[in-house]
Amino acid sequence: MTPPFVHLHVHSEYSAMSGVSSLEALCRSARCCGFPALALTDTNGLYSAIRFIEETKQQGLRPILGAELTTADHRAILLVKSPDGYAALCQLLSERHDDPSFDFLRAVSCFRNGLIVVTDDESALLTWAAESPEDLYVELTPGAVMHRTLLLSRRLGLPPVATNRVYFSRTEEFSTHRLLRAIALNTTLSRLPEDVCATPAQWLISGARMALHFPHVPEALENTVRIAEACHSDWRFGETIFPAFRRMKDEDAFALLKGKTYEGALRRYGSLSREVRERIDKELTVIRQKRFAHYFLVVEEIVRQAPRTCGRGSVAASIVSYCLQITHVDPLKHHLFFERFLNPGRKDPPDIDIDFPWDERDPILEWVFRQYGERQAAMVANQNSLGFRAAIRETAKVYGIPAAEITAVAGRVTRQKDLLYFAEAPTNEQWVNRLSRVLNLKTPWPTILGHALRVQNHFRHLSMHCGGVVIVPDNIRRYVPVERTVKGLPVIQWEKDQTEEAGLVKIDLLGNRSLAVIRDAIAAVARHTGRLIDYASWDPLDDKATQELIRRGDTIGCFYIESPATRLLLRKLWNGMPSERLASANVFEYLVMVSSLVRPAAITFVNDFIRRAHGHSHTPLHPLMESILEETHGIMVYQEDVTKVAMALADFSLEDADQLRKVISKKHKHRQLRDYYHQFCRGAANHGASPAIIHKIWTMIMSFAGYSFCKPHSASYAQVSFKSAYLRAHYPAEFMAAVISNEGGFYSTFAYLSEARRMGLAILPPDVNASDWAYSGEGDRLRMGLMQVKTVPKALGTTIIVERKQTGPYRSFQDFLRRVNPDPAHARALVRAGCCDSLSGELTRPALLWRLYAGTDADPRPLPVPDEYSTAQKRAHEMESFGFLASRHPLTLYRKPIERLRPVPASQMHRFIGKHITMAGWLITEKPVETKQGLAMEFITLEDHTALYDATLFPDVYRRCSHLLSSNRAYLVQGLVEESFGVVTLTVLDLRWLDSDATNDEVPARPHLQAWYDDPCNALSDPPAHSFPPI
Amino acid sequence: MMERQIACLYIPSFEIVLARAQNATLRNRPVAVAPVHTPRALIREVSPEASAEGLQPGMSVELGRTMCPALHIVPPDTSRVQAAHRELEQRVFSCAPAWESIRPGSLFLDFTGTTRLFGPPIDTAARLGRELTRQQGWNSVIGLAGSKLVSQLAAVTLKRPPQVLWIHPGSEPPFLAPLPTMLLPGLSRTSASLVMQRLEDLNLRTLGAIASISLTHLEAVFGASAILLHNWALGIDPSPVHPPAAQPIIERTISLDPDEVEDPLLLGRLYGLLEVLCATLRQQQRVCRRVRLSIRHSDHVERATQERLSHGTCWEADLQPVLHRLFYRCLRRRVRLTRLTLQVDRLESPVEQLSLFDEPTQVPPAPHRLSTALDVIRAKFGEHSLRWGKTLR
DSSP, rough: OOOOOOOOOOTTTTTTTTTOOOHHHHHHHHHHHOOOOEEEEEETTOOTTHHHHHOOOOTTTEEEEEEEEEOOSSSEEEEEHHHHHHHHHHHHHHHHHHHHTTTTHHHHHOOOOTEEEOOOOOHHHHHHHHOTTTTEEEEEOSSSHHHHHHHHHHHOOOOEOOOOOBBSSSSSGHHHHHHHHHHTOOOOGGOOOOGGGOOOTBBBBOOHHHHHOTOOOHHHHHHHHHHHHOOOOOOOOOOOOOOTTTTTTEEEEEHHHHHHHHHHHHHHSSSSSHHHHHHHHHHHHHHHTTTTTTHHOOOOOOTTHHHHHHHGGGGGOOOHHHTTTOOSSSSTTTTTOOOOOOTTOOSSSOOOEEETTTTHHHHHHHHHHHHHHHHHHHEEEEEEEOOOHHHHHHHHHHHTTTHHHHHHHHHHHHTTTSSSOOOOOOOOOHHHHHHHHHOOOOOOOHHHHHHHHTTTOOOEEEEEEEEEEEOSSSOOTTTSSSSEEESSOEEESSSSSHHHHTTOOOOEEEEHHHHHHHOOOOOOHHHOOOOOTTTTTTTOOOOOOHHHHHHHTOOOOSTTTHHHHHHHHHHHHHHTTHHHHHHHHHHHHHHHHHHOOSSSSHHHHHHHHHHHTTTTOOOOOHHHHHTTTTTTOOOOHHHHHHHHHHHHHOOOOOOHHHHEEEHHSSOOHHHHHHHHHHHHHHHHTTTTTHHHHHHHHHHHHHHHHOOOOHHHHHHHHHHHHHHHHHHHHHOOOHHHHHHHTTTOOSHHHHHHHHHHHHOOOOEEOOOOOOOOSEEEEETTTTOGGGGTTTTTOHHHHHHHHHHHHHHOOOOOOOHHHHHHHHHHHHHHHHHHHTTTTOOOOOOOOHHHHHHHHOOSSSSOOOOOOOOOOOOHHHHHHHHHHSSOOSSSSSSGGGHHHHHOOOOOOGGGGGGGGTSSEEEEEEEEEEEEOOTTTOEEEEEEEEEOOOEEEEEEHHHHHHHHGGOOOSSSSSEEEEEEEETTTTEEEEEEEEEEEOOOOOOTTOOOOOGGGHHTTTTSSOOOOOOOSSOOOOO | OOOOOOOEEEEEHHHHHHHHHHHHHHHTTTEEESSSSSSBBOOEEEEEHHHTTTTTTTTTTHHHHHOTTEEEOOOOHHHHHHHHHHHHHHTTTOSSEEEEEEEEEEEEEETTOHHHHHSSSHHHHHHHHHHHHHHHOOOOEEESSSSSSHHHHHHOOOOOSEEEOOTTTOOOHHHHHTSSSGGGGTTTTTTGGHHHHHHHHTTOHHHHHHSOOHHHHHHHTTHHHHHHHHHHHHOOOOOOOOOOOOOEEEEEEEEEEEEHHHHHHHHHHHHHHHHHHHHHHHHHTTTTTEEEEEEETSSOOEEEEHHHHHHHOOHHHHHHHHHHHHHHHHHSSSOOEEEEEEEEESBOOOOOOOOOSOOOOOOOOOHHHHHHHHHHHHHOTTTTOOGGGGGGO
């Protein structure tokens, strides 16, 4: 008969860098050993409490929640006896993380109610036993000190309880435990002190084995069962916990929401049509039923703090949020599916995501914490774990491998790891052996890789989710332990999935650079033209110039549609569209679809989509899908298409279909997804779908894994894209200045400046008498801001500008020094960047620096005037000051090889379709991807000074050339020009570095190649004063 | 007063010359010496081929690779360089009464007053250069002048070794005027970075440009360094050649293949080295007063640490605790080791106070007797006939 025993002290992999086994492994082992229950006592945290409960349910075990609370001097196991005890444990753990003067003994004394305390800490036992011996046990663990602890238990009259302080489920995992400790302590295995590690015996041993250690104290084993039975195990997380708006009652909050909604509706629509009223009423009914009014009011109040926001995600499907100005897309006009956001059957709370201009996001967060206090609000966490590459890196460090070798091997392993072609799933050992053979890895690399596989995915530390905030009506520390980030914000111990499963409602407050771009560009337009654009009411969707710009794919700088992939898709979509369709096609509607289609897993459907958009006929995969996917030409584009198809084709309920949609994008989804797959197959078969068709549809559904959007989200984004595009079309200088000043998006500053030149803007250098801190644009000129000069602090930039605006332009360099009094190092940076050229008069830049260094106490005789810097020196200073060449295209430094090789300019590429050509280019972006077979390849974008062009390195070429790819380099690319839907790209056959031309300053260009060099980068025929000199 | 005749002997790219002697594939291609353990490392030395590509010492390796994709980086190897420099010193000491090391591969030689003994200094210098080329394969450049500064500048202006350049007294200013200021010795040091930066900022790119500026104006910008800059620009440098003060040392090195990071194994190997050193000391009837441990990591980073002993010793039992301390002080990085070098110096004869009276001979301590016994066995049966278990791992 199995002796009665339950493991009450168990660490999972969520005991950072010490626990080894996953929750699944621990629970499976516990079930195999026949334990009825299992406790989880991770160190100072409940990091995986929700997942643990789910896992124990799967394995038929009773979950016991707890934690090992430790400080430098004390330790104790705290097991949750009741829901109140859970709240107390959360409080206690929060204090442990949050309070620098945390007093272990006092804190546990305060929060002991509802907790069972198990420890062998003598001073703690003495203190707590004196207060009350109830629920206080002495922890006996096999080992050298057990006898002494038993004597302590008898001396104090406290019951003993047996534990094995489990850190791994199998004894073989001890080596992984030591490795994790060595990684955590930055040491090698031979220097790892014994007292920081567990012993090999601390694994999840069976009750029988455990009994062998306690023949003399059988009650220690029996007490484990007694404690397990006393602990609360019927956990029902998931009941939604809403924030309370101004402590209102539900009905009052609803009445307030209703009033605000109707007020907003009048503002938005002017008058209320029946359709609007019905939609509002329908939504309000669900909101009331689900008690969502508080949530809407809280979000509305947050949004009111900033004039420009973008409510994104499924919330944009709600007319209530549209009326409250949480979102700005009319759900009626764009046929947005409210049930995607909220439906009566939806059990989990949907979150609301709001974008703010990136530089306004932190003040908004501060406002939230001021409004609700750190008692009610906290940030959601990211649980960072050791990724595969980090696992290799950290393990290799423990083995003393030099950094350069680690980087090289880790890179090779990462590239090769999926290309080993096993017929069946390999064991770790087989995988390591094959990989070591293929990469010719020498000792100790095979050992390192074997260990790396075992430590990967181990929880390492918390970080802060980019914008998720949880607000509760009372005290957040009753629901989940709270820690503090480096920035000083409170952060809960759960990541977004566990947060949601625990019923906590998350509001995502995110930073968005494009909203700041739009804000700054609108402000510049108002300054320069007097035209005031009201962001909220501004609707540029019907603007012809904007539509044309989007059709051309000239969208660099525009929100979300500037990547090479999206621009290519836009050009392919509109280039080949027959004129009759073009006339009726709605650019905004297509932009919404494009925003959703550009995702990795959907790439296989893109060409079908374009063909059908061009009018090619197609047969729907199943008649029942025809009407659902009519708008998107039979392709599932939006997340809600999954819901709709599952309901129509496989008879899913709305709740199940919505759950399927959610599960697809979750990390821990396999089991649920398998069930849904079977349900889908059964349902679709009932409607006559063949297995082949079911497979095709399911493949399309699975393309929503990773990231994918719902239509409301895409519509919200597309609207911001449209607004960006409008500004680019009508106010290019103001727009590009705002893009660069807000540190751009997809591209580097250099790439944006090149684009600005192609747009016909003259790039003017930074100047203390003309520049602002940020870039500024007006008309056909774009002035670089002082921000671009490295090492010049913003405070100095502001001083320069304020002084200039208040007292007038600087009249000379001495005048500048006298009025601004800059630090010499900063003044030097300004001079070398050419910012003081307009003040120099007859003086050279070195002469200015002489006057800077000599100061006012110098010899009364005239100071020397050294020669001006050479062109090469100035170019070097420019690179040093800006990080790139602004005065000329860097390819002009490659004059000689370009003259010799005569590559095809990018603007002429379309004339060589189907031919092999050679092109020169400066690498702008890279997008590494994998083929269906798992082979690595890459899409790259290059530019010469005539245009950008896209090129593809297929796997065989990529394998050969990938090591050559690095940003800010000139390349010579040979390849085949291919055309698809009217858009040309280059399929690369060979790629190499273009050798620089050291003497390019002195060599004149040959006449037939004038076009390469003498087309001034500035498109103006007559460059304005102080612009960079022509090349 | 006798006219000074000072030569500066300089083997360009000395580390690269040594690396190429060891690895023929490095010949005729751009090579630079730089640490390889960090991508932010700076280049220490470049080959003429790399120099032709625009690379200079002090540039980042990253920039160097960008400018010269074919660049091969060689990690610095202090031990090899120091050994080679000692070899160089051996070669020159017979032809100059005083010589001073500048850095590995570079020396000042004071030929003042040697004309009647060795012939004209220019001939002595040329002969020395030829011998180095013939015997060691080291092509040198030699500058000869009346001061250390001018001779050094004369040497570094020579592009194609072996060459000798003699700057006659009085012809220093026209020789110096077109030379780049960056050739001035010491400017690459961190302490002189401000001077170098200001010279560059003010576009004072030649010594002639500095010489043309009044001292007052230079002082306003360069402060205390101005007088030195001014003098150097005019070729004024009265500093003498300082002869070295050499000390005998005993050194043993072990290469680890494969490289290793585990303490017990490394300590075992070190103990083996210590035994060899102590046996040598006993054989030479000397004691040491200082122990130095040098280690070389797999990423070619080298570290050294040393400890002075309160009394001279030649016994393992006395030195083992010292070795432990040195080891843990030295090996602080989590990177494998490829080489261990143990060195003892401050060598002395053992001082033994003899008794005035006829007393029974004191029995040496057991560890000393054990070491002596091991010496005897090894002398009879070979070095590896008997080993401690800890050295076998």
